[in-house]
Amino acid sequence: MNDAPHPPAMMLFDGPTSQRGYAFNRFAKTLTRPDGRAAFLADPRGTMQAMGVGETEMAAVAARDWTALLACGASIYLIAKVAIALGLTLNHVGAQMRGESIEDFDAAIRARQA
């Protein structure tokens, strides 16, 4: 994982993606306010439903399936806010997207520390 062996697989966060993910992203943006975080933690599903978040996205949040959220047009920066609100870190998101345990992912990052 040190020297990029190949161009990374990526999704382009473009206009249609942003439009597709708009409701989820708008909900996740409320997590940049204390009242938004409190509402989400008190009632995750109810809070998302009230903001028009779709069933697929709500199920993905419940399952901590960040890869599925990405496919729904979620911005990685807003996915990170959901993860952090739930007590996780960006590394947890990364490990799940790579299909690795958090321990393996953290160890791989540590291995390249220089």
Place this chain on the structure above:
Amino acid sequence: MGRVIGGIGCSHSPALAGIHDSGKRHLPPWQSIFAGFDAAKEWLSAARPDLLIVCYNDHLNHFFFDSYPTFALGVADSFPLADEGRPTRAFAPLPGRADLGWQIARSLVAQEFDITICQEMPLDHGVLSPLPLLTGSPWPVPILPLAVNVVQHPLPTARRCLRLGQAIRQAVAELDDAIRVVVIGTGGLSHQLHGPDFGQVNPAWDLEFLDRLGPDPDGLAALDHGAFMRRGGAEAVEMIIWLIMRGALATQIREIHRTYATPALTGLAVCVLQNS
């Protein structure tokens, strides 16, 4: 009458903030990059700037996709810290200079850069990760923040960023008073923050970018976004922000300092460029 005296390019990874705030900067993997910031801080202090123009990107902490500006200039006397979804760091609001901001804004628009002008602009880690490392706090120098869209495509081209920097140089030259300006560009270097290659970095590309920044800004500006993303990772496209800083400097520059390291998820760099 104003003058750009130099520039700093640096990363803005939240990890820098976390390590700084938790007092772990002397741990081996972090030691070198923090020493690099110390060297940049020493140069900056000796340069005695009256204003720091900080080019960065917001990460959905202030702006949202309801109305997302391509280039946004913060014209205010004070900038609060944005809530990033976790407890806000213990820093005072950052001082601005609305008077200088309006002068710069007038010049940029006259030069046909139709920036969004923001009288309220909370700042996120794009500014706040590196700034305490570069100036210390309480904040000694007012800042003029310039936010760039590197999040939602279509993005401004790398060439547009370089030209905006050149327009900033001209705008500073047109200031009423003899203001000393340092331009800071933040972001990068390589990082990929989604998908199966999450966490991948590319030190070879990062070092090539740093090597070319001084002598070959036009070559870097000729690269399209795909080239930046294939080499550095999707989120590393924010390296185009450094070209604004580079454009604000003279054609001939001297690299005063450079540090590069990969202690966490991203390639981390800090470099100081001075007009020669």
